[in-house]
Amino acid sequence: MNVLSSICYGGDYNPEQWPEEIWYEDAQLMQKAGVNLVSLGIFSWSKIEPSDGLFDFEWLDKVIDILYDHGVYVNLGTATATTPAWFVKKYPDSLPTDESGVILSFGSRQHYCPNHPQLITHIKRLVRAIAERYKNHPALKMWHVNNEYACHVSKCFCENCAVAFRKWLKERYKTIDELNERWGTNFWGQRYNNWDEINPPKKAPTFINPSQELDYYRFMNDSILRLFLTEKEVLREVTPNIPISTNFMGSFKPLNYFQWAQHVDIVTWDSYPDPREGLPIQHAMMNDLMRSLRKGQPFILMEQVTSHVNWRDINVPKPPGVMRLWSYATIARGADGIMFFQWRQSRAGAEKFHGAMVPHFLNENNRIYREVTQLGQELKKLDCLVGSRIKAEVAIIFDWENWWAVELSSKPHNKLRYISIVEAYYRELYKRNIAVDFVRPSDDLTKYKVVIAPILYMVKEGEDEKLRQFVASGGTLIVSFFSGIVDENDRVYLGGYPGPLRDILGIFVEEFVPYPETKVNKIYSNDGEYDCTTWADIIRLEGAEPLATFKGDWYAGLPVVTRNCYGKGEGIYVGTYPDSNYLGKLLEQVLVKHHINPILEVAENVEVQQRETDEWKCLIIINHNDYEVTLSLPEDKVYQNMIDGKCFRGGELRIQGVDVAVLREHDEAGKV
Ligand SMILES: [Zn+2]
Incomplete structure (x- = not known):
C-alpha cells in the first residue's frame, strides 16, 4: 500500500507550538x-479536547487547509501519545506504576497504564471524533496512531494490570496446574x-x-498492541481506505514488531544513529529488519534528525552531507519515505535543542535548511x-521472544546481548554488500539459500521442523553458541544441547564455558589462527566434522566450529564468538558455495544495494568515505543517473566522498 506515488518527504509538524x-x-x-507529507497532531490531545468531551478542531482545520493549499499532505496523528492533565486529574489511577510500586507522574509524556479501562473509552471517543472530522479531507493520506508505543513505559505493574495479567494467563494456560507446570513453580x-x-x-x-517474567513481556506487548488495535478498529471503520501505521523504533526490545507489523498497513520507524559511531551499520541492519517485518514491503523512515538530537550525553551533529547520505542509505534498503522529527525546532520544552528541518534561526544560507531543500528536490x-x-x-x-528469554537473569553469561551477536554476523554481510x-x-525459509541463527536460545514448538526442512532441501543453516536450549516457557530441553537442533547440527554440547x-x-582452522571471546562450548561430535578447534x-x-551434512544441505555450528576475520571467511565460503555474490565489487565503506521490480533494476551506491572512489560497472549495460x-x-564510475549514485539499469538499446 503506497501512501503517495512519490517518495514521502517531510516531518513531524507541531503548529500548536507557534502563532x-x-x-x-x-x-x-x-x-x-x-x-x-507532514505528521500532524501527534501530541495534540489537550489541544483538540481541552476538557472532557469538549472538542476544538478549528485550529487544526485551518492548519490542514493551509498545508493542502501548498501541496502538503497529512499523516494525521491520533493525538493519544499524551493523556491531558484533566484526564490524569480525573483518573489518577491511569498513571503507570513501576516494578517498585512507584507511580509515575504527569509532566513528561506517555504517562498511562495500557490496561486502564477509562483510558480505552476516552481513546475511542477521541479517535472517532478526529476520524469523523477529517475522513473526507483530501489532504488526509495516512494515520499516525499514537507515537513510539512503550518507548518510556513498556511495563506497568498496577492493580489494573494485575487483573488483566491473570485473565491473560487463564486464557493461555486454562488451568492453574498447567501454569504451575509451565512456570516450573515447584x-x-x-x-x-x-x-x-x-x-x-x-x-x-x-x-x-x-517463566513468569517472560510471560509478562508477552502480556505487556499484547496489552499495548491492544491499545493500537482499539484505535485501528475505529479508523478502519470510519476511513476504510486510509493506510494506518504507528512508528516503530527498530530493535526496540519490549515490542514484538513481527507481531505488530501484521496489524499495520505499512511499517514506519524512527532512526537516530549516533554520528560518533561512524559507519551506520546498525541503522542499515534496522532498515533491513523493518523491511522484513512485512516480507519486503517498502517502509517509511518516519523520524530521523537533520543534524543532532538532544537526549544523548553529548549530541554530536551529522557533518555536512551525512544526513543526505544516510537518507539514501535508507532508501537503498527499502524506504519509500524520508521524514524527520521535526519540521520547526521548538522554542520551549524538552526537545528544544533537538535538530529540525527549520532551525531556531533561519536565513538563506543555513546549512541545515539548504541540505533539507536539496534532498527534497532530489527525491522528487x-x-x-x-x-x-x-x-x-x-x-x-530474529525473534523477539527469544531476545526476551535470552536476556533474562541467571544465565551462564549475564552480559550476552542478543543484538550484538546478531550484529556480528550482519556486519560481515553488510561489509560485503x-x-x-x-x-x-x-x-x-524456502526462498533463502543461507539462514543464520545467532543465539537461538529458545526454540518454540515446530520451529525446529522448519529449520530441518530448510537444511534437508539444500540450505546452509549457521547456528551460534547458546542455541536450542529452552522451550517457549524457558524450560530446558533435556538430553543434550542444542536440543531439537542436535540432529541438524550433528553435535551435542556437553558444557558451557563463558569467558570473563x-x-x-x-581457534585454529585450516587457513590460520583467529581470536575468539565471550564463550566456549564443549562440543562432542555426533556425525559433524570439525572446521576449527580451540587452541x-x-x-x-x-x-569449536563444526559442519554436518543433513539431507541436501548442511548445518554449521559456531561454538564461540570468533573475531571478524574468521566469521567473514566462514560466511564467504558459504556464500561462494551457494553462488551468492556481492551486488558490485566496491571499495571499503561503499554501500551498494539494489531495488528492483519485474521490469527494471536500480543500483544505489553510497560512498561513506570522505574521499572519491572509483568502481566499475558492467560494460554491456547503460545506466541512467536518476539524480x-x-x-x-557502464565502465568506470567515480563517486565523490560523502556522495551517492542512484543508477537505473537500461539494456544495450537504452531501453528500460
Ligand atoms: Zn497498569
Whole structure:
C-alpha cells in the first residue's frame, strides 16, 4: 500500500507550538523544500479536547487547509501519545506504576497504564471524533496512531494490570496446574493454588521466576498492541481506505514488531544513529529488519534528525552531507519515505535543542535548511522507486521472544546481548554488500539459500521442523553458541544441547564455558589462527566434522566450529564468538558455495544495494568515505543517473566522498 506515488518527504509538524502567522511561513518553506507529507497532531490531545468531551478542531482545520493549499499532505496523528492533565486529574489511577510500586507522574509524556479501562473509552471517543472530522479531507493520506508505543513505559505493574495479567494467563494456560507446570513453580516453592494469587513480577528479594517474567513481556506487548488495535478498529471503520501505521523504533526490545507489523498497513520507524559511531551499520541492519517485518514491503523512515538530537550525553551533529547520505542509505534498503522529527525546532520544552528541518534561526544560507531543500528536490526525481523491492538470498533469524528469554537473569553469561551477536554476523554481510532479510524461525525459509541463527536460545514448538526442512532441501543453516536450549516457557530441553537442533547440527554440547570480558582464546582452522571471546562450548561430535578447534585452555584441540551434512544441505555450528576475520571467511565460503555474490565489487565503506521490480533494476551506491572512489560497472549495460538524469554506458564510475549514485539499469538499446 503506497501512501503517495512519490517518495514521502517531510516531518513531524507541531503548529500548536507557534502563532498562526508562522503556519503560512511554514507552508511556504515546506513547498520550497519539496515537502509533500507532514505528521500532524501527534501530541495534540489537550489541544483538540481541552476538557472532557469538549472538542476544538478549528485550529487544526485551518492548519490542514493551509498545508493542502501548498501541496502538503497529512499523516494525521491520533493525538493519544499524551493523556491531558484533566484526564490524569480525573483518573489518577491511569498513571503507570513501576516494578517498585512507584507511580509515575504527569509532566513528561506517555504517562498511562495500557490496561486502564477509562483510558480505552476516552481513546475511542477521541479517535472517532478526529476520524469523523477529517475522513473526507483530501489532504488526509495516512494515520499516525499514537507515537513510539512503550518507548518510556513498556511495563506497568498496577492493580489494573494485575487483573488483566491473570485473565491473560487463564486464557493461555486454562488451568492453574498447567501454569504451575509451565512456570516450573515447584522450584523455590512458588506453587499457586488459584489465579488470584498471581501478580505481575514486581520487585522481589532476588531472581524472579524467569517463566513468569517472560510471560509478562508477552502480556505487556499484547496489552499495548491492544491499545493500537482499539484505535485501528475505529479508523478502519470510519476511513476504510486510509493506510494506518504507528512508528516503530527498530530493535526496540519490549515490542514484538513481527507481531505488530501484521496489524499495520505499512511499517514506519524512527532512526537516530549516533554520528560518533561512524559507519551506520546498525541503522542499515534496522532498515533491513523493518523491511522484513512485512516480507519486503517498502517502509517509511518516519523520524530521523537533520543534524543532532538532544537526549544523548553529548549530541554530536551529522557533518555536512551525512544526513543526505544516510537518507539514501535508507532508501537503498527499502524506504519509500524520508521524514524527520521535526519540521520547526521548538522554542520551549524538552526537545528544544533537538535538530529540525527549520532551525531556531533561519536565513538563506543555513546549512541545515539548504541540505533539507536539496534532498527534497532530489527525491522528487525518484518516483519510480516507490514500491520496488530488494531480493535477498541470505536471512538472519530474529525473534523477539527469544531476545526476551535470552536476556533474562541467571544465565551462564549475564552480559550476552542478543543484538550484538546478531550484529556480528550482519556486519560481515553488510561489509560485503550482500542483501539480507530478517526472518522468524517459523517463517517460510524456502526462498533463502543461507539462514543464520545467532543465539537461538529458545526454540518454540515446530520451529525446529522448519529449520530441518530448510537444511534437508539444500540450505546452509549457521547456528551460534547458546542455541536450542529452552522451550517457549524457558524450560530446558533435556538430553543434550542444542536440543531439537542436535540432529541438524550433528553435535551435542556437553558444557558451557563463558569467558570473563578480558579473556581471549585462539581457534585454529585450516587457513590460520583467529581470536575468539565471550564463550566456549564443549562440543562432542555426533556425525559433524570439525572446521576449527580451540587452541588454548583445558579444552584445547576440541572442535569449536563444526559442519554436518543433513539431507541436501548442511548445518554449521559456531561454538564461540570468533573475531571478524574468521566469521567473514566462514560466511564467504558459504556464500561462494551457494553462488551468492556481492551486488558490485566496491571499495571499503561503499554501500551498494539494489531495488528492483519485474521490469527494471536500480543500483544505489553510497560512498561513506570522505574521499572519491572509483568502481566499475558492467560494460554491456547503460545506466541512467536518476539524480542528474544523465545516461551513460557502464565502465568506470567515480563517486565523490560523502556522495551517492542512484543508477537505473537500461539494456544495450537504452531501453528500460
Ligand atoms: Zn497498569
